[in-house]
Amino acid sequence: MKSVFAIAALLLTAAPLHAADLPPPPAPLAPITVPGPTFALTGYFWASALDGRTSTVPPLPAAKVDLSFADIMKDFNGGIMGAAEMRIGRWGFVADAMFSQVTSDAKLPGPYFSSVKLRSQTLTLQGSALYRIYEDQTFDVDVGAGLRFWNLDNKLKILPGALNLRIDHSESEAWVDPVIAARMTARLGGPWSLTLAGDIGGFDVGAKLTWQAVGSINYQWNENWVFRAGYRALYVDYRKDNFLYDVTMHGPIIAATYKF
Incomplete structure (x- = not known):
């Protein structure tokens, strides 16, 4: 009987020593957070x-166009231009919208018709997904792809003269172009930075x-x-x-961006 109690006492005293030799339980993993x-x-x-x-407007033959911004503004009726971007981690999703309307008219020679009036509307919508492939304290580089939607809507009116005959004709075309895009931002020091962006596409899906191409100098006024x-x-x-x-549409551009 004494030997039984001796073995039991030995086991009870040895148990804490054995438990102390076990490795500590692993610390809980930090939760994975996505910005x-x-x-x-x-x-x-x-x-x-x-x-x-x-x-x-196919009744009219193809014509060469060479209009300065001042020429366009003479007949400009209004428009809207804007863009939005959402970023999640390395991904960016960009939407751009541009709409304009121009109306021009002219007197016609001869007695049969008095004048001609042309109203032209242009709508361009673009959506792109960009992935940041490089980022450091100086440069950011994004590449991606997207779609550019075009809609051209034109109305032609030839007003009556001696013939008392009026001609109205409208023409509308819409198409979508796939594009491959890239963007680079370089921080120049202080609040200044440089952005270069561009895309290329069509590939005979919509346009041939x-x-x-866009280049801009940027000034960070404040955090927003x-x-x-x-x-x-x-x-x-x-x-x-x-x-x-x-x-080709080309010219200077100014913009203001609010970040939040």
């Missing part, structure tokens, strides 16, 4: 000229070819506001039957 989305809203004004060849000034060019070559829109 919440950030947003940027941009309003901009693009003083664009227009060069190329168009036949956007389209490309865009960034002001930009630069130059933008946008080219498209779209052809369908007798409809032709082979033009």
